Amino acid sequence: xxxxxxxxCWHPDVFCAALINSQPMGFYAPAQIVRDAQNHGVEIRPVCxxxxxxxxxxxxxxxxDGRLAVRLGLRMVKGLSNNDVGRLIGxxxxxxxxxxxxxxxxxxxxxxALVELAEADAFRPSLGLARRDALWAIKALxxxxxxxxxxxxxxxxxxxxxxxEPTVALRSMPAGGEVVEDYSHVGLTLRNHPVSFxxxxxxxxxxxxxxxxxxxxxxxxxxxxxxxxxxxRPGSAKGVMFITIEDETGPAN
Numbered sequence: 085x086x087x088x089x090x091x092x093c094w095h096p097d098v099f100c101a102a103l104i105n106s107q108p109m110g111f112y113a114p115a116q117i118v119r120d121a122q123n124h125g126v127e128i129r130p131v132c133x134x135x136x137x138x139x140x141x142x143x144x145x146x147x148x149d150g151r152l153a154v155r156l157g158l159r160m161v162k163g164l165s166n167n168d169v170g171r172l173i174g175x176x177x178x179x180x181x182x183x184x185x186x187x188x189x190x191x192x193x194x195x196x197a198l199v200e201l202a203e204a205d206a207f208r209p210s211l212g213l214a215r216r217d218a219l220w221a222i223k224a225l226x227x228x229x230x231x232x233x234x235x236x237x238x239x240x241x242x243x244x245x246x247x248x249e250p251t252v253a254l255r256s257m258p259a260g261g262e263v264v265e266d267y268s269h270v271g272l273t274l275r276n277h278p279v280s281f282x283x284x285x286x287x288x289x290x291x292x293x294x295x296x297x298x299x300x301x302x303x304x305x306x307x308x309x310x311x312x313x314x315x316x317r318p319g320s321a322k323g324v325m326f327i328t329i330e331d332e333t334g335p336a337n
Contacts, residue, residue: 097152097154099121100118100154104117104156112314115273116330118154123334125151126151127151128274129156129209130206131156133187133210133211134209136155140154142154156270160271168191175190175192183211184218195222199222200269202219204269214254215265259276260281262275277331279331291308293332295334297336310330313330
């Protein structure tokens with residue numbers, strides 16, 4: 085316990101990456117580990133087809149505080165296999181991917197794996213493709229490139245697109261929708277906390293934030309709303325359930 089506390093105090097970036105890479109374990113899911121690390125000044129970077137490896141890794145960052153940034157690993161993408169990730173990392177070893185089509189031709193991974201990467205928003209950080217744009221680009225692909233284009237790509241030493249799709253301007257996904265998709269496909273979000281989108285309605289209903297509830301005087305009856313992190317019902321508690329919830333201001337027991 086002392087060693088873990090020392091590591092979290094002096095190296096919260098390392099502590100965060102190690103905990104996520106050791107999942108599943110303990111009471112807290114990666115979403116809570118990441119949010120706690122952010123609250124302690126750790127920079128968390130999203131899953132990226134050109135930067136992420138299987139596990140979460142540490143990357144250099146600007147600043148003189150000696151801390152490193154945590155890059156979320158491809159292990160976070162739900163449904164993505166280790167074998168597909170291995171082919172992706174091996175294919176990009178010499179040069180980063182420049183497009184969805186380039187990744188598809190060089191990696192030889194099925195289109196279904198590309199969809200999982202797109203739904204996890206893994207094309208946005210380096211290629212600038214939002215979820216909908218990446219999914220649109222994937223619609224034109226199959227599981228295997230045509231042999232003619234594979235031969236042309238090898239001859240030219242550059243990916244050759246099988247077809248030139250017209251540019252389509254897709255409507256941007258609402259901020260709340262992005263957060264829902266983050267939780268659905270990565271298990272956490274680096275955007276706003278989900279409860280923050282409901283705050284104006286909760287204020288009208290006089291429901292307190294977790295921070296305000298924790299700061300309230302003892303024996304005051306309050307209403308609070310948040311995402312449930314932990315439920316415990318010990319046999320000795322006479323039916324009482326202990327719950328830890330979280331909103332954009334922090335956790336409350």
